[in-house]
Amino acid sequence: xxxxxxxxxxxxxxxxxxxxxxxxxxxxxxxxxxxxKGTGDREAIHxxxxxxxxxxxxxxxxxxxxxxxxxTIESDFLRQMENGSLQAERYVNFxxxxxxxxxxxxxxxxxxxxxxxxxxxxxxxMKSRYSSYKxxxxxxxxxxxxxxxxxxxxxxxxxxxxxxYRNLMDNEESLYFTVGLLPCSRLWVWLGNTLNIPPTNxxxxxxxxxxxxxxxxxxxxxxxxxxxxxxxVAKANxxxxxxxxxxxxxxLSS
Numbered sequence: 001x002x003x004x005x006x007x008x009x010x011x012x013x014x015x016x017x018x019x020x021x022x023x024x025x026x027x028x029x030x031x032x033x034x035x036x037k038g039t040g041d042r043e044a045i046h047x048x049x050x051x052x053x054x055x056x057x058x059x060x061x062x063x064x065x066x067x068x069x070x071x072t073i074e075s076d077f078l079r080q081m082e083n084g085s086l087q088a089e090r091y092v093n094f095x096x097x098x099x100x101x102x103x104x105x106x107x108x109x110x111x112x113x114x115x116x117x118x119x120x121x122x123x124x125x126m127k128s129r130y131s132s133y134k135x136x137x138x139x140x141x142x143x144x145x146x147x148x149x150x151x152x153x154x155x156x157x158x159x160x161x162x163x164x165y166r167n168l169m170d171n172e173e174s175l176y177f178t179v180g181l182l183p184c185s186r187l188w189v190w191l192g193n194t195l196n197i198p199p200t201n202x203x204x205x206x207x208x209x210x211x212x213x214x215x216x217x218x219x220x221x222x223x224x225x226x227x228x229x230x231x232x233v234a235k236a237n238x239x240x241x242x243x244x245x246x247x248x249x250x251x252l253s254s
Contacts (some may be wrong), residue, residue: 047201058220061179061240062186068244069187073194077254081203082195091203094254100152101250104162105181106133108169116174125178125222155191157253163247166238175226178219179236183243185215 054060072078077094080086109130116123141149154162168177191208197203227233 010054054233056220056224057233057236058216058223060233061182061223061237064237065183065241065244068241068248069190072187072244072248072251073250074192075251078191078195081206082197082201084201084203086203090254095144096150096152097155097158097250097254099137099144099150100154101158101162102133102137102140103149103152103167106130106137106166108177109133112169112174112177120179121222122174124160125218126174128218129181150196152154155250155253157246157249161243161250164242164246172239175232176236178222179227179239180217180243182215182223183240183247185187185213185219187244187247189213 077086077090084131109126111128113123113130124175165177165180168180188210189212193212194209195207197207201207223236227236
């Protein structure tokens with residue numbers, strides 16, 4: 001009975017939210033139409049479709065591209081990791097490539113944190129992510145007994161992945177570099193939470209190390225704030241999907 005009552009209350013609340021959302025959407029539609037005679041119809045349709053289709057851009061990007069996550073977890077590398085049969089050499093090579101990725105992206109974040117002046121919240125995001133990546137990069141170098149930054153030869157998949165990052169850094173607004181960072185954060189947390197690796201498995205530490213993260217703390221408010229048109233959402237989705245594919249290709253080639 002308590003469950004049924006709570007479900008009813010939640011349903012009533014959602015119905016009210018939908019009605020409120022529809023009123024807001026309709027009012028916005030009318031404002032655009034009134035202020036843009038002649039060209040307002042097309043813009044109004046875009047605004048209205050955005051309001052109805054994407055309430056939470058952060059979740060929308062993940063759900064639209066989760067199919068790549070599902071393909072990734074079915075890769076030979078991860079399934080062998082899961083059942084404990086993954087050869088140690090493959091894991092070592094994977095880890096070396098991952099360290100190379102971490103070092104290169106840390107350098108890009110350092111550059112972005114110096115490059116971005118406004119808006120302040122994106123600037124703060126870049127500085128925060130740089131600090132976090134730098135700390136983790138230093139930890140990884142120490143853990144694997146590197147005295148300095150190693151000269152790592154990149155695999156074709158990793159080379160393509162990092163080239164995409166560089167293009168975002170050099171040719172796109174800082175917002176889209178932010179979008180480009182997210183697939184790695186979301187995918188690895190999802191893999192850690194989803195892979196069925198028991199404590200007796202040698203790769204259990206990898207699973208635990210990637211479980212329980214909360215990338216939404218860093219990305220959600222920012223993306224929901226600035227990805228506020230259909231055009232921006234569509235562009236962000238293309239970038240997110242490309243980076244999810246780069247993650248998939250990294251695991252597939254490992």
